[in-house]
Amino acid sequence: MNRAQLGAALRALRVASGKEAKVVARGALMSPSKLSKIENAKLAAGAADVERILTAIGVSDEVKAEYTEAARASATEATAWRLLKRIGVHKGQQATKALEAQMSTLRLFQPALVPGLLQTPEYIRAVLQRHNLSEDSLSRTINGRLERQAILYDNAKSLRFIITEPVLRWRIVPPQMMAAQLDRIVSLSRLSHVDVHIVPLRIQQHDIANHAFVIRDDRMVTIETVHAEVVVTDPRDVRLYVEKFEGFERVAWSGDHMRGLAESIRDDFLREQETG
Structure with missing residues (x-):
């Protein structure tokens, strides 16, 4: 669990308890400003900070132990997947949900998998x-x-x-399920506030699709690597990812062009299913 996920989780627990920030801060022997910075991932929380915050909130000893361990381990393991697996991968989903609830704009670049928010249940599994x-x-x-x-x-x-x-052609599930996944992407792309772009193979590229990343409100970038999740908050570094996203956005297809490409790939999967 990284700094942003831990902060979002602490805020979610506090809000669920019904206690105001100033009350929790006073009980945790810290200023409301410090608590706000921890909740918004502007300040890393030490294990002692987390323990005092959770004590002030009034959570169970089990929950307190889990999040205190996450804070203690973050200094050495950062956001290693093995830590998240020990705590419970489903709790990572809860923390991400809390983080997404606070943001207004999400920009996600994915050269390996269909983005989680767009995945079908079969693809997720x-x-x-x-x-x-x-x-x-x-x-x-x-x-x-x-x-x-x-x-x-x-x-x-x-x-x-x-x-x-290539994400749309990568066979994570059987052809029929891949076709259903592509249908879902096409359907969601029609929502007024959801914008889906596809970078086609036939277009000459001037950048490299290094790895997946997520930008939230131009203030934080989350990067997935093989062994861990990395969070970037330095504005100068965040800007690099914004520029990379915008560069791919300029050459990617959207709207009917995007949907036409996705539907063509879907039809290929359906034909394969029929003749297989």
Whole structure:
């Protein structure tokens, strides 16, 4: 769990408790300003800070132990996936949901997988099965991701996705399920506040699709690597990712051109299913 996820989770727990920030801050022996900075990922919370905040909120000892461990480990393991797996992958979905609830604009670039918010349940299961989760943890994590997708229907948010064409052809699930996944992308792209771009293979490129990243409100970037999740908050670095996103957005297809490409790939999968 990274700094942003931990801060969002602490804020969500405080709001759920019904306690005002100033009351929790006083109980945690810190200023309201410090609590605000921790909740908004502007300040890293130490294990002692987290323990005092959760004590002031009044959570169970089990919850307190989990989040205190996350804060203690973050200094050495940063956002290693093994830490999240120990705590519970489904809790990472809860923390991300809390983070997304606070943002107004999301920009996501994905050269490897269909973005989680756009995934079908079958695609989600196929992606998560790589992590050797128990069936209970797998089901809870799938449900957590599906619950996050409610944000797609919040027209107060601006959601912008850029996907490279190989993502649509990468066989995570069987052909019929891939066709259904492409149908879902096309359908969601028609929502007024959801903007989906596809970078086609036939277009000459001038940049490299290095890795996936998510920009939230021009203040934080989340990057997924093989072993961990990295959070960038320095405005100078955030700007680099904004510029990269905008560069791909300029050459990507949207609207009817995007939907025509996605539907063409979908039809290829359907024909394969019929003749297979």
